[in-house]
Amino acid sequence: MATLHVLFACILALLICSAAxxxxxxxxxxxxxxxxxxxxxxxxxxxxxxHTIAKGNFPPYGRDFAGGRAxxxxxxxxxxxxxxxxxxxxxxxxxxxxxxxxxxxELLTGVCFASAGSGYDPxxxxxxxxxxxxxxxNMFKEYIKRINxxxxxxxxxxxxxxxxxxxxxxxxxxxxxxxxxxxxxxxESYTDLMISLALDFHKANVQKLxxxxxxxxxxxxxxxxxxxxxxxxSQGGPRRECSESLNRRIRxxxxxxxxxVDQMNQELPGTKAVKFELYNHFVSLAENPAPYxxxxxxxxxxxxxxxxxxxxxxxxxxxxxxDKYLFFDSFHPTELAARILTYQTLSPPDLSKLF
Ligand SMILES: *[C@@H]1O[C@H](CO)[C@@H](O)[C@H](O)[C@H]1NC(C)=O
Numbered sequence: 001m002a003t004l005h006v007l008f009a010c011i012l013a014l015l016i017c018s019a020a021x022x023x024x025x026x027x028x029x030x031x032x033x034x035x036x037x038x039x040x041x042x043x044x045x046x047x048x049x050x051h052t053i054a055k056g057n058f059p060p061y062g063r064d065f066a067g068g069r070a071x072x073x074x075x076x077x078x079x080x081x082x083x084x085x086x087x088x089x090x091x092x093x094x095x096x097x098x099x100x101x102x103x104x105x106e107l108l109t110g111v112c113f114a115s116a117g118s119g120y121d122p123x124x125x126x127x128x129x130x131x132x133x134x135x136x137x138n139m140f141k142e143y144i145k146r147i148n149x150x151x152x153x154x155x156x157x158x159x160x161x162x163x164x165x166x167x168x169x170x171x172x173x174x175x176x177x178x179x180x181x182x183x184x185x186x187x188e189s190y191t192d193l194m195i196s197l198a199l200d201f202h203k204a205n206v207q208k209l210x211x212x213x214x215x216x217x218x219x220x221x222x223x224x225x226x227x228x229x230x231x232x233x234s235q236g237g238p239r240r241e242c243s244e245s246l247n248r249r250i251r252x253x254x255x256x257x258x259x260x261v262d263q264m265n266q267e268l269p270g271t272k273a274v275k276f277e278l279y280n281h282f283v284s285l286a287e288n289p290a291p292y293x294x295x296x297x298x299x300x301x302x303x304x305x306x307x308x309x310x311x312x313x314x315x316x317x318x319x320x321x322x323d324k325y326l327f328f329d330s331f332h333p334t335e336l337a338a339r340i341l342t343y344q345t346l347s348p349p350d351l352s353k354l355f
Contacts, residue, residue, distance in 0.1 A: 031216075032159050033110035034085045036094060037136050038168035040116030040332060041223075042081040045072025045096035047116045052129040054117035054310060060302050060318040061328075064335060072096065074116065074309070074332040076301065076322040081112045083342035084166050087351070097139055104150055110163065113139050119173040120197040127176065133169065133201050140205070161215065164354060165205070168220040170194055174249045175225050191253045195260050206268050215271045216354045219261060220345060221254045221278040227286060229299050230330035233306045240298060240306075254279055274353045281344040285337065286326060292340055293323060300327040301334060 036042050040054065048057045048071075055072065056062075062070035064077040073079040078093065085094040090109050095102055097111040113136040117128030125132040131139070148156040178190050185193065198219075206215050225231060226246035235243040257275050264273040286297045299305030301322045302313040309329035319325060328334040333341065 030162055031088050031090060031164050033108060033163040034088050034090050034094060034166065035110050035140065035163060036081045036084055036112045036114055036166045036168065037133070037140075038081075038114040038166075038220075039118045039130070039170075039172055040074050040114075041171065042079065042084075042112065042114040042166075042168045043072065043074065043096070043116045044079060044081050044094055044112045044114070046098045046112065046114060046131060048072040048096070049098040049100075050115065050129065050131060052117060054115075054128040054130055056116070056310065056313075058311075058314060060313055063318075064322060074329060075335050075338060076328050077335040078338065079335070080168065080333070080338045080342050081114065081166075083339050084346065085110060087342060087346045088164055097143060104147075107143070107147055108151065108155075108159065111143065113137075114168070117172060118169065119177060120170055120194045120201070121173045121177050122197075123181070124172045124177045133197070134204070137201060137205055164216045164218060166218045166220060167198075167201075169198075170222050170253055171225050171250075174222070174253060175231070175246060178249065187249050187252055191249065191256055194253060195256045198257075199260055199263070202264055202271075202273070203268070206271055215268075217264070217271060217273045218276055218346070218354060219257050219273065220276045221257060222250045223278055223282040223341075224250060224286075225331070226250065227283075227297075228331045229305055229327050230307050230309060232298060233330070251279065272354055274350065276345045276350055278341060278345045281341055285340060285344075289326060292336065294326055294336065295324045297326040299325070300330040300332075301325040302329045306330065 045057065047055050056074040057070045057072040059070055061074060062068065062077065065071060081094045082092065085091050094110060094112045095106055097113050115131030115136065117130030118125045118132060120133055122132055144156060144160065147159065173194055202217065224247045226243035231243050231246060232240035261273045261275045264271055289297055300308065301319040302308050303315040303317055307330050308315060309331045313329050322328055322334045323336045325334050326337045
């Protein structure tokens, strides 16, 4: 037990050290703002303002957030997007762009455009009426107009060119959409389609604002969703094993992300694109969670932990201590897991490639 405590203290110290390293990094490099695009793994509450059932703005979501408030994050408290802003030394919480109460200071340090249920494939957001990828980009363009009107072209240019753009998208395409269209695609051709849609997105984003100069774009690898509690329950057989076929598709997409990043760096002068590796960090945490105090990696904290997410999480029976779990619902990590994984994924050596 004593050994465990020491280990835990060291890990906390490491997290604090890397946070400090990132902050001093930022002072040097001046990241004025962070923008995150993606799906429920990074939505901080945009779907609260959208007509969709993919919401997380009711208990038990947010039960460990300040004031026990359900914010729309699919977590017991903070989520991956917040830790991205924190690792980059910008702020502690990344607000959803659609929140009408955001003040100018919040806008100038970055917002989240992600929407639960979204994907690269336009068929993916349709299922849930989530905000499609290109609409997230149009929201960003609208954002630019708003700040340009408030702080003027010079400061706006600086924000566009110096900020970090983090994209974490594709899990819903591979998990939900691919199985419904697999008579038309192979895993190879479907992941190619996703990459070409992703490339269109980045080109549209960069070219529109090309005059503004350098762009720092981080693409986060997809996690092994084949090991999410809901997938274990639905596809993992009596022993609730990981879906190897889903994890194989995810690894195929992740490997193609590397090629796309190379292509972006060649074809979009002034752009610095970096792939951030998450998959193996996730696997390691699931295989060896004890040093972090995590005890349960196969069931979520809400409900029975086997299948519940979103509205199904209102069922009684949510766990006592979310910090003992890797997953808060049957798809999304707890705040603790989000923090550990974001700090590992955006580690200082990888982050430095953005600068
Ligand atoms: C900001 O507004 C000015 C006009 O006031 C315009 O010339 C400029 O192109 C705008 N900048 C951006 C990035 O939209």
